[in-house]
Amino acid sequence: MNTGVLDELVSALRCLPSVGPKSAQRMAFHLLQRDRAGADRLARALGDALTRLHNCARCNTFTELEVCERCSSPRRDASQLCVVETPADMLMMEQTHSYSGLYFCLMGRIAPLEGVGPKELRLDRLLERAADPAVREVILATNFTNEGEATAHYLGEMLRARGLAVTRIARGLPVGGELEHTDIGTIAQALSERRPA
């Protein structure tokens, strides 16, 4: 007995990640009854984002420009290229204020179970970007999940084969970490990757 327009809204809300039928229904009712201004704002924001945002020709993140501000900034060190999975990871790296190189955003990771292989990730674009003679080092900053590790391994092989220096961000105990409360896998890694004190 729902109307077609309402059914369509509930169904369209399910294109959002991890929104199931119950949540979608709750969202639709909330917007219609309590926040019509918010719904209107969201519709406009979606439209604007779709027409104005695309992937940066250099780093692949979202931008309104052909090449994003960061990639065209003369203050960034063009000799370092840091590979991350998502724009959110890029923002986290920036918030450390300890990296001034450039980035390449994969917009995903190799995940065979989800049908995402090197081809789907368009890794040819990373190869092209890394072929820039200014690049001296490629820093792999994919996650330390199974998929992130597999992606780093694959990228490492691929980039080294082209004569590039490739590094991986370090794995070990977190800042403030105590051995007693750290998982044994992390401790084992920290031990095998120990460095001169």
Place this chain on the structure above:
Amino acid sequence: MNTGVLDELVSALRCLPSVGPKSAQRMAFHLLQRDRAGADRLARALGDALTRLHNCARCNTFTELEVCERCSSPRRDASQLCVVETPADMLMMEQTHSYSGLYFCLMGRIAPLEGVGPKELRLDRLLERAADPAVREVILATNFTNEGEATAHYLGEMLRARGLAVTRIARGLPVGGELEHTDIGTIAQALSERRPA
């Protein structure tokens, strides 16, 4: 370093209930990178819903008509009026196939802590609806949460004062329920509300 259009999308997504900053960012990236068609569909669905849906003049649920199909159906029993909190609750009642009366949807419940009182719920509209001489019984089917119970109590007093017969849906053990695995509050209620076997 996010662009304005992207920031606005992330921020607009937060008008959805229980979507925080991290989820909003994840949703925005997902739509832009993986499901532009879905984002477009959502933008249109929101626009359509906002222009075409409003509250039914009789039962207050969402409809494209002045009076919804259910309220104008000659096959529904106009002597019973069931009060529910949300359109979702109405759908659940319908799915039981054991009610053929009409509804009134509160679109919320009395929740003083959230600033929702009888006035904000527009209970005058329910009073007006229940004043229809065809109505013989008002069935309160608000939730058995604290707010739902308080709402039922308030509505009961209000409607009885106007000479209407008011009932409350039963509380007790669920179908298939075992005493050993039921909370004591529910068992106590089931005991005090026992009926001839």
